[in-house]
Amino acid sequence: MELDFVKLHGAGNDFVFIDDFSGTLELTKEQIAWLCDRHFGIGADGVILVRRPNDPACAAYMHYINSDGTLAEMCGNGVRCFAKYLVDYAFVDPGDGALAAETLAGARPLTFSVDEDGKLVSATVDMGTPRLAPDEVPTTLAANAVSPYGEAFVLDASVDSPWGPFSFTCVSMGNPHAVCFLDDMRALPDELFADPLAKSLDTLDLDRVGAFFENHPVFPEKANIEFAVVQSGGIAMRVYERGCGETLACGTGACATGVAACLSGRSGCSNEVHLPGGVLTVSWGDDGHVSMRGPAAESFSGHVRLPL
Numbered sequence: 392m393e394l395d396f397v398k399l400h401g402a403g404n405d406f407v408f409i410d411d412f413s414g415t416l417e418l419t420k421e422q423i424a425w426l427c428d429r430h431f432g433i434g435a436d437g438v439i440l441v442r443r444p445n446d447p448a449c450a451a452y453m454h455y456i457n458s459d460g461t462l463a464e465m466c467g468n469g470v471r472c473f474a475k476y477l478v479d480y481a482f483v484d485p486g487d488g489a490l491a492a493e494t495l496a497g498a499r500p501l502t503f504s505v506d507e508d509g510k511l512v513s514a515t516v517d518m519g520t521p522r523l524a525p526d527e528v529p530t531t532l533a534a535n536a537v538s539p540y541g542e543a544f545v546l547d548a549s550v551d552s553p554w555g556p557f558s559f560t561c562v563s564m565g566n567p568h569a570v571c572f573l574d575d576m577r578a579l580p581d582e583l584f585a586d587p588l589a590k591s592l593d594t595l596d597l598d599r600v601g602a603f604f605e606n607h608p609v610f611p612e613k614a615n616i617e618f619a620v621v622q623s624g625g626i627a628m629r630v631y632e633r634g635c636g637e638t639l640a641c642g643t644g645a646c647a648t649g650v651a652a653c654l655s656g657r658s659g660c661s662n663e664v665h666l667p668g669g670v671l672t673v674s675w676g677d678d679g680h681v682s683m684r685g686p687a688a689e690s691f692s693g694h695v696r697l698p699l
């Protein structure tokens with residue numbers, strides 16, 4: 392099989408985009424894994440198939456597949472890149488400055504700005520309302536708090552691990568997230584840090600601790616695991632994503648972290664979330680919707696022959 396592709400990224404979270412408006416493309420898990428392989432393939436955190444929408448109000452349907460071949464309901468960085476793909480490759484008129492993307496989690500309206508050549512530079516996405524009820528996340532952890540919207544939810548609930556208990560606030564942004572604020576890293580064992588004398592978010596062994604919680608039975612559909620520190624000027628965050636491991640940024644994860652920080656009183660409801668790959672601006676508005684602003688960029692485009 393041979394395919395044309397475009398590789399785009401949002402704050403370093405990268406995707407292989409493939410035009411599938413004909414709706415005929417079927418890729419196996421092995422083919423997805425090969426496309427995402429950074430040594431033998433193109434290299435990406437996920438593959439996005441661009442398909443005809445069912446909802447006529449949407450420009451196209453974003454079919455998101457993690458690098459391990461599993462489907463995800465929503466991808467925040469992916470949806471900004473999706474808009475860039477549609478604008479830059481002339482599926483949408485750049486003059487409109489707005490479009491809606493269809494996803495498995497529902498329609499996501501967004502507005503965008505373009506450069507002097509009409510290429511999309513950044514986008515602000517209406518990420519919808521966070522779902523907090525445990526069965527909607529989903530998590531088997533019991534609700535222990537009530538949100539300002541009257542929804543019972545899981546706030547800083549303790550989950551045991553080989554390294555002691557970690558506390559998680561659970562939020563769905565269409566896909567499942569569990570956010571752990573590292574308020575006091577001194578209490579965590581030395582073995583979880585590259586440098587035990589300088590314990591920090593940057594030196595946390597995310598591959599070990601993230602993989603453990605991603606697959607924990609309290610998350611029946613697995614979960615994206617965020618570790619965060621609230622500091623002056625924003626929230627620092629690293630993420631271990633369901634279906635692909637650590638990524639340089641996660642849009643839905645940044646939104647879930649902003650919501651969790653706001654709910655727990657650790658910050659206000661508008662935040663800059665600082666990720667290894669860049670900054671996303673996240674705001675939980677009075678209408679209950681979360682908006683996310685961030686960049687989208689093309690890395691390269693090409694043609695591949697899949698060996699599988």
Ligand SMILES: N[C@@H](CCC[C@H](N)C(=O)O)C(=O)O
Nearest residue numbers: 463466467468566641642643
């Ligand atoms: N990187 C994404 C989220 C991609 C999906 C996620 N790994 C899942 O399985 O839910 C983002 O920017 O939101």
